[in-house]
Amino acid sequence: MLALRKNASRIIITAVMGALSIFFLIPFIWMISSAFKFENDVMRFPIQWIPESINVVYNFKAVWMGNVPFYLFYFNSIKVALSVTLITLVFSSMAAYAFTKLQFKGRDLVFLLLISYMIIPAQATLIPRFMMIRWMGLYDTHAALILMDMFSIYFTFLLRQFMMGVSNDFIEAAKIDGAGYFRIFWSIMLPLCRPVLATVAIIKFIWTWNDYQNPLIFLLDKKLYTIQLGMALFRDDYTNNYAIMMMASLSAIIPLLIVFVILQKQVINGIALGGVKG
Amino acid sequence: MDAIRTENPQAAKKFWSPRRKEALIGWLFLLPEICGMLLLNVFALLFSLYLSFSEWDLLSGISGIKFIGIDNYVKMFQDEAIGKALTNNLLYTVLTVPLSIAIALVMAVLIHSKVYGKDYFKVVFFLPYISSIIAIAAVWSVLLHPSLGPINQFLLELGIQNPPKWLVDPKTSLLSIAIISTWAGIGYTIIIYMAGLANISNDLYEAADIDGASQIQKFFKITVPLLRPTTFFLFVTMLIGSFKVFDIIAFLTEGGPHNSSTVVVFRIYEEGFRNYNMGYASAISWLLFAIIGILTAATWKMRKEDAA
Numbered sequence: 001m002l003a004l005r006k007n008a009s010r011i012i013i014t015a016v017m018g019a020l021s022i023f024f025l026i027p028f029i030w031m032i033s034s035a036f037k038f039e040n041d042v043m044r045f046p047i048q049w050i051p052e053s054i055n056v057v058y059n060f061k062a063v064w065m066g067n068v069p070f071y072l073f074y075f076n077s078i079k080v081a082l083s084v085t086l087i088t089l090v091f092s093s094m095a096a097y098a099f100t101k102l103q104f105k106g107r108d109l110v111f112l113l114l115i116s117y118m119i120i121p122a123q124a125t126l127i128p129r130f131m132m133i134r135w136m137g138l139y140d141t142h143a144a145l146i147l148m149d150m151f152s153i154y155f156t157f158l159l160r161q162f163m164m165g166v167s168n169d170f171i172e173a174a175k176i177d178g179a180g181y182f183r184i185f186w187s188i189m190l191p192l193c194r195p196v197l198a199t200v201a202i203i204k205f206i207w208t209w210n211d212y213q214n215p216l217i218f219l220l221d222k223k224l225y226t227i228q229l230g231m232a233l234f235r236d237d238y239t240n241n242y243a244i245m246m247m248a249s250l251s252a253i254i255p256l257l258i259v260f261v262i263l264q265k266q267v268i269n270g271i272a273l274g275g276v277k278g
Numbered sequence: 279m280d281a282i283r284t285e286n287p288q289a290a291k292k293f294w295s296p297r298r299k300e301a302l303i304g305w306l307f308l309l310p311e312i313c314g315m316l317l318l319n320v321f322a323l324l325f326s327l328y329l330s331f332s333e334w335d336l337l338s339g340i341s342g343i344k345f346i347g348i349d350n351y352v353k354m355f356q357d358e359a360i361g362k363a364l365t366n367n368l369l370y371t372v373l374t375v376p377l378s379i380a381i382a383l384v385m386a387v388l389i390h391s392k393v394y395g396k397d398y399f400k401v402v403f404f405l406p407y408i409s410s411i412i413a414i415a416a417v418w419s420v421l422l423h424p425s426l427g428p429i430n431q432f433l434l435e436l437g438i439q440n441p442p443k444w445l446v447d448p449k450t451s452l453l454s455i456a457i458i459s460t461w462a463g464i465g466y467t468i469i470i471y472m473a474g475l476a477n478i479s480n481d482l483y484e485a486a487d488i489d490g491a492s493q494i495q496k497f498f499k500i501t502v503p504l505l506r507p508t509t510f511f512l513f514v515t516m517l518i519g520s521f522k523v524f525d526i527i528a529f530l531t532e533g534g535p536h537n538s539s540t541v542v543v544f545r546i547y548e549e550g551f552r553n554y555n556m557g558y559a560s561a562i563s564w565l566l567f568a569i570i571g572i573l574t575a576a577t578w579k580m581r582k583e584d585a586a
Contacts, residue, residue: 014393017385021402024461028405030428031417043423045431095311104301110308117319119574121522123543124567125322127329127550127560132317151314181303210410212525217551228412232529235416242420249413260408264401267408271466272473 031253034246035059042242059247063234068222070251073230080145080226081208087150088204089197096159097185101171111160118153123213130217144218145226149208155200158273162196163189199270202263206256227252323567329560336554343557350561360562362537363545366452370541371520373456374463379512382464386471387501400472404465411462415529418458419445448538451531455539459526467512474508475501510584514577521569542566 029049034042038055041048064070099111129148130139138144166189174184190197212228219225225233234248260267294302330351333344354360389399406414421429422444433441444454478501486496502509524543527533533540533548540548542562550559 010392010394013388014395017388017393017399020385021399024402024406027414027417027421030421034420042420043426043428043431045428045435047428091310091314094307098304098307102300102304102307104297104304107304107308110312114311114315117315119570120319120323121518121566121570123522123524123546124563124570125318125326126546127556127563128322128325129318130550131325131556132322148318151311151318153311153315156311181300185307206408210412212410212412212529216528217547228410231410231412231416235419235529245416245420249416252413253409256408256410257405260405261401264397264404268400268404268469272469 028253031246031249034243035250037243039241039243042246055243056247059243062238062241062244063247063251067237068225068230068233070227070230070248072223073225073227074255076142076224077209077226077228080142080149081205083142083146084149084208085201085205087146088152088155089201091150092152092156092159092200093190093193093197094185095156096163097189099156099160100163100166101168101184101189102181114153115157118157126213126217133218139218140220140224141218142224145214148214148218149211152204155204158200159193159196162193166192196273199266199273202259202267203270206259206267209256326560326563329557330564332557332560334556336556346557350558353558354561354565359537359540360542360545360565363533363540363542366539367521367523367541369452370456370523371517373453374460374520375513375516378460378464378467378516379509382467382471382512383502383505383509385464386468386475387497389468390472390475400469403468406462407465409462411459411526412529414462415458415526418454418461419530422454445531446535448535451535451539455526455530458530459523467516470512471505471508474505478504506584510577510581514574517577518570518573521566521573542569 030047033047033049033051036054036056036059037048037051038053041051041053095114099107133139133144133147138147170188170192171184174188179188209226210228211226215226215229219229222233231248231252234245238244329343331345331347333346333349334342385403389396389403393399421427424430424441424443424446427444430441430444442450445451482500482504483496486500491499522543523541524547527539527541527544528547531539533544542565546559546562546566549555549562
């Protein structure tokens with residue numbers, strides 16, 4: 001009897017949550033459906049969830065082969081996000097290795113300093129960073145974006161937490177075999193850290209991909225725009241053509257959606273990791 | 279020749295004792311992060327402090343930097359837009375933080391143990407968080423279109439005569455932004471809570487079952503107190519995050535209409551990158567830094583007292 005009641009309440013709660021989840025899906029469904037429509041049908045009410053007449057080819061062409069085509073934004077975003085992710089992985093894991101497995105004077109002081117700088121909001125140093133980029137002659141280049149994003153105290157901290165848990169026995173054994181510091185770092189430490197490195201890579205990639213503020217400030221030339229800036233460009237160019245705007249939104253979201261669906265466990269666990277350890 | 283060859287490496291070996299070598303390697307490994315810290319944090323902070331006491335329009339070059347004392351700060355306290363930005367930031371915090379935490383907590387508990395298809399819910403609520411806030415904002419800006427948008431057409435259908443004009447009305451612009459960002463961010467809060475729930479041992483609930491505790495009692499007497507550290511973490515992160523809000527506002531309203539949705543970071547952007555008042559923008563940056571510093575210190579103190 002009790003089990004039956006328990007099941008019944010479980011079904012009811014599932015139904016209620018299911019209804020709630022629709023509220024989270026509907027904007028996505030509406031976006032996809034609108035991306036297939038003719039301009040005039042988007043705002044028609046009641047909403048045609050499955051469009052009667054389809055204009056997807058035109059919308060697709062407008063977004064992907066227009067004046068400033070979307071594939072250019074894609075290329076730029078991939079270039080910046082990949083570079084930033086790779087460099088962050090190298091720099092942060094190098095620092096984390098030094099912080100955990102090498103003994104030397106001043107190490108803990110540097111760590112303390114680094115951690116204390118974590119409270120400085122990036123927005124508070126926008127002006128001086130902009131000036132530095134101009135002086136370096138990097139204004140309006142992807143290098144500016146990469147330089148601004150490639151140091152990550154947060155991920156250094158996260159990797160340090162993980163590396164502290166790696167047993168020193170492996171390292172001692174390798175030392176006896178005559179391996180140097182670089183060998184130990186590269187062929188022992190990094191492979192052992194593979195799961196956490198993957199997590200850091202995924203999250204850093206997503207953050208960089210979705211960033212709007214840095215590209216907005218450091219880029220001028222439309223040909224260098226990342227996807228997020230490209231979105232703003234489309235919004236301004238097609239003020240009233242909502243079908244094209246939704247096609248652009250869809251195009252901006254799709255790659256991350258695919259990454260997320262394939263790697264959902266890693267993404268979710270990675271996000272949770274930051275929360276639990278922080 | 280031979281003598282020199284054998285002597286030199288030995289001398290080198292003596293100087294490069296294993297400890298010295300380890301220290302050198304250590305600093306080498308830290309070098310990139312140290313450079314990043316010096317450049318992007320230490321130098322940037324000091325430079326912006328200096329600029330905040332100066333007047334500078336960027337175009338006139340470094341020689342154009344003019345020291346003007348505390349004028350920027352005086353101006354800041356008289357600037358209506360800054361006052362508006364501060365109240366908006368506070369309002370935005372009040373609108374987003376407590377509600378998100380409360381809703382996410384209940385939803386996380388339900389998803390954790392009371393539903394079928396746990397993974398489905400995890401993924402669906404997380405979708406908006408993973409999607410770019412700009413694309414999400416673009417979709418919502420059309421959904422919330424004052425006259426043609428599906429949401430207002432639906433409200434009209436329901437018989438509501440004058441549905442809110444959402445983003446284009448000064449009265450509702452900030453509220454609309456708060457709704458969109460709560461919708462987009464709640465998945466993160468749920469995921470963090472679920473990670474916290476996974477750490478609570480089932481024994482406690484079983485013991486409570488034996489004592490005949492109700493679901494509500496278990497929620498308030500076991501779940502909520504044990505999730506306290508998680509709630510605290512979320513509270514701090516979201517509180518600080520809400521003072522850094524920028525992207526969604528820059529994309530949707532640019533602080534308008536009539537500064538009704540302007541915030542501190544948007545003031546920095548507007549003064550610095552639109553009006554080229556680099557000095558004044560730096561002073562506002564220090565206001566932001568001070569706010570975040572105070573919030574961080576205050577929450578640290580709260581945590582210490584809590585633990586004691």
